[in-house]
Amino acid sequence: MDNRRDLALRVIVAGLLIAGLFAIRWDSSLQHFDFQTWVASDAVLAGGGNPYDSVQLNAELAANPDIYGPHWATADDDKFDLHLLNPPSWLAQLRLLGMSAFVMSSAGALALYGSIVALSRRDPYIHALAYLGTTTLFLYLSPSATSFRLGQTGLLLAGLVGVRLVWAECGRAGTSVALLSFKPHLALAAAAPDIVRSPLRFARSLAVPAALLLGYSVVLYGFDPWFEWLRELTVSRDQGNTTDMSIRTLFPDVGVTSNLGLWGLAAAVTAIVATSIRWRDAPPAVTALAALALMAFLSGHAFSHDWLWMVLVPVVLKWRPLPTLIVGFTAGAVYTLYSDVRLDEVAVNPKAVLGLSVVIYLVAMTATRRREPAVIEANPKLIDQLA
Numbered sequence: 001m002d003n004r005r006d007l008a009l010r011v012i013v014a015g016l017l018i019a020g021l022f023a024i025r026w027d028s029s030l031q032h033f034d035f036q037t038w039v040a041s042d043a044v045l046a047g048g049g050n051p052y053d054s055v056q057l058n059a060e061l062a063a064n065p066d067i068y069g070p071h072w073a074t075a076d077d078d079k080f081d082l083h084l085l086n087p088p089s090w091l092a093q094l095r096l097l098g099m100s101a102f103v104m105s106s107a108g109a110l111a112l113y114g115s116i117v118a119l120s121r122r123d124p125y126i127h128a129l130a131y132l133g134t135t136t137l138f139l140y141l142s143p144s145a146t147s148f149r150l151g152q153t154g155l156l157l158a159g160l161v162g163v164r165l166v167w168a169e170c171g172r173a174g175t176s177v178a179l180l181s182f183k184p185h186l187a188l189a190a191a192a193p194d195i196v197r198s199p200l201r202f203a204r205s206l207a208v209p210a211a212l213l214l215g216y217s218v219v220l221y222g223f224d225p226w227f228e229w230l231r232e233l234t235v236s237r238d239q240g241n242t243t244d245m246s247i248r249t250l251f252p253d254v255g256v257t258s259n260l261g262l263w264g265l266a267a268a269v270t271a272i273v274a275t276s277i278r279w280r281d282a283p284p285a286v287t288a289l290a291a292l293a294l295m296a297f298l299s300g301h302a303f304s305h306d307w308l309w310m311v312l313v314p315v316v317l318k319w320r321p322l323p324t325l326i327v328g329f330t331a332g333a334v335y336t337l338y339s340d341v342r343l344d345e346v347a348v349n350p351k352a353v354l355g356l357s358v359v360i361y362l363v364a365m366t367a368t369r370r371r372e373p374a375v376i377e378a379n380p381k382l383i384d385q386l387a
Contacts, residue, residue: 007121010128014113017136021109025140025148026102031069032151035101036061040068041084042091042099045221051084052228058082085232088225090182092217101151108147108155112311115162119285119315130321134328135311141332142339146305154305157183161292161309164190165316168284174205178213185265186306189272189295193287196276243341245307245355248300252343261300268298275366282369285316290362297355304335304351310358317365 040060041051049056058081061072097103116135120128139147139155147154157180164176173194180187194202217226243249247264272291279287292309296302310331314324331354338350 006125007117010117010121010125010132013129014117014132017132018109018113021136021139021144022106022148025144026105027149028102030149032101032149033069033071034146035104035151036068036072037082037084038086038091038094039099040064042094045088045091045225050225050228052225052232054081054083057084083232084229086182087184087217087229088221089213089217092213092220093179093182095220096216104151104153105148105155108153108157108159111159112155112162115159115166115312116315118166119162119312123318126321127318127324130324131311131315134314134324137325138311138328138332139308142335143304143308143332145339146303147308152305153182154308157186157306158308158311161190161288162312165285165288165312168193168288172205173202174207175209178206178209181210181213183306185268185295185299186292188269189291190288192272192276192291193280193284196273196280197284242303243338243343243346243349243351244301244303245351246297246300246302247352247356249343249349250352250356251348253347264298264300268295271298275363279366279369282366283316286362286369287366289313289316290359290366293355293359293362297352297359302355304339307355307358313358313362 037057040057043064044051044056044060049060051057051060058072061068061082063073065073094104097107113132113135116131117128120131143154146152160176160180164173164180167173167176173191177187177191177194180190191202191206194205243252271294275290275294276287289309289312296306311328313319314327319327334350334354338346341349343349
């Protein structure tokens, strides 16, 4: 009974923190900037068009200010040039979420906080409270500007990573990886430890959810958008002068451009495979976090919302409350202070340094956690209830 009461208390605290975070940060009157791109893409597809043609996509955005907001119809010299880079299955997932930015972020928050409770259920209450509190503090700072106000995928991505970690020990990674496929490179990284350890078991766990998601997208949109998406991925495009948390912006003066592209992706895949094979006896949850960090940093395109899963690092590595709070606050401060910095304003990008630090730490932990008992013992029923 005491264990149930303790778990119930943790769930209540997590729920209250989620409610408080949304009450403070969510703006229900805002037409969410990035989310409108996906809504417009769905509308273009419904009209028989091709949202992977940026001319058609931007025409849809500019022509309907009552739906998407007047900010899309700007002067010619300052015109947005939005591109859809997510696969058609992402639009299908959003259909399941009611094409709602609020529902998308809420689902991500529930999955993230539920995963933290599940991963720390055997830790002292004060530890779980530190994990939940630090997560809320971190999300309250700059990352919320993108994952809340702009309707981006940060919370959903972090939540699905959390679910993947909870299922790390029981061979059920396929469902969470399939749902992560809106960021295909990060989905590949999250799957790497399972692919290396038991490729057939992982393939079996992935087959049904991937087939259902693919089939649903084909029913909605047909096959043509998939070919258009694959064609879009072959286009080399400048990513602009905005800092992100990747190797591309680590030292702006060096002049590494977005052309890093496939080369960075190849380097990331090589590093992830080497790490997963070299330390395949490390706990899968630790290896999965290291693989995510390697992919996000080396692939050359990872903004702040692609790194919100960092809040799971203290939970998986079992940090004490004080280091959790100190590092969480410091990371949030880095996000906040440098959220609007451009590449020509810094010699070294602090956000990219933060990303590199996470990579080094997680790879080192993967190496030193060899042959240790599993960090978590998965309880699928529990995560089903919480997330």
